[in-house]
Amino acid sequence: MSLIRAMKSDWIKTKKTPFRYTVILVPILFPLLILAYISNYKIDYTFQIKVYSIYFETVGISLPMIAAILTGTNIMGEESAGEFRRLITSPISRTTIYLSKLLMLILITIIDMFVAIGILLVGMKFIYHGVNIQYEMFLEGTLLVSIGALFLYGLYLIISMNFGIGPTIAIGAGGTLWGALLQTGMGDSIWKFVPWAWSGRLGALPCLVLTDLAKFKNLEAIQGYDDVMKNVYVTEMYSGVPIALISFIVITVLGVLWFKRWEGRKVY
Numbered sequence: 001m002s003l004i005r006a007m008k009s010d011w012i013k014t015k016k017t018p019f020r021y022t023v024i025l026v027p028i029l030f031p032l033l034i035l036a037y038i039s040n041y042k043i044d045y046t047f048q049i050k051v052y053s054i055y056f057e058t059v060g061i062s063l064p065m066i067a068a069i070l071t072g073t074n075i076m077g078e079e080s081a082g083e084f085r086r087l088i089t090s091p092i093s094r095t096t097i098y099l100s101k102l103l104m105l106i107l108i109t110i111i112d113m114f115v116a117i118g119i120l121l122v123g124m125k126f127i128y129h130g131v132n133i134q135y136e137m138f139l140e141g142t143l144l145v146s147i148g149a150l151f152l153y154g155l156y157l158i159i160s161m162n163f164g165i166g167p168t169i170a171i172g173a174g175g176t177l178w179g180a181l182l183q184t185g186m187g188d189s190i191w192k193f194v195p196w197a198w199s200g201r202l203g204a205l206p207c208l209v210l211t212d213l214a215k216f217k218n219l220e221a222i223q224g225y226d227d228v229m230k231n232v233y234v235t236e237m238y239s240g241v242p243i244a245l246i247s248f249i250v251i252t253v254l255g256v257l258w259f260k261r262w263e264g265r266k267v268y
Contacts, residue, residue, distance in 0.1 A: 002092065003096050009100075011104060022069070042252060046133050048131060048133060048211070050204070060199045060201070060202075065169075067105075070109070074105065095259075096167070098256050099256065102252065110146045113145065114139075140206045158255050182197035192240055195244075
């Protein structure tokens, strides 16, 4: 219960801050922009595949940078409020303080992700009639993208507390660029070892099993193409997801151990 109360307290602290406005407005405005963008798409068997691709390519590539901004701005608020004295001198255990901040950031991200995909799916259903929508694939993609970002939140939180928002955003920007390059064929063999590529790569997996993918790629003549894609989907899923989850557990444990000994930045 103390962890939940601490998370509620951390959320209340964000009132009237850029952090609060960002997490409320972005998940509403982004899917609306996507719905406007896809208005030029032809309503046929290719529509679902095109929408899935453009949406999750954008989210998968941008989420590592968004995570850096959210983490950096949240910790900047703590810094400006009292140079971390409230964190260091709080009677609450250091473990609870650290986990409350980490879990609040993750929970907000997951909620925002599902709000955004919900708006997109509702828009596709009621604005673009006659479209075959595999809702479960879009929801699965959202979950996978979120899983891919877990490790980065743990990493960014340590960096933000120790060095500030500048280095956090700089690392986020560099990592995002690297992750974007690995969404192409050059990342096929190494993406599992680059955290900034996880969201994009994992989020793209459900697209491999969408209906009419072979027809979309003009590969219907290849016998067993759908089975090959399903095998790729399963193989990548069962190797990428465990790596992301185990890495998150490791960075969380290391973060808790580090925070227990942390006495604030040297500048303070």
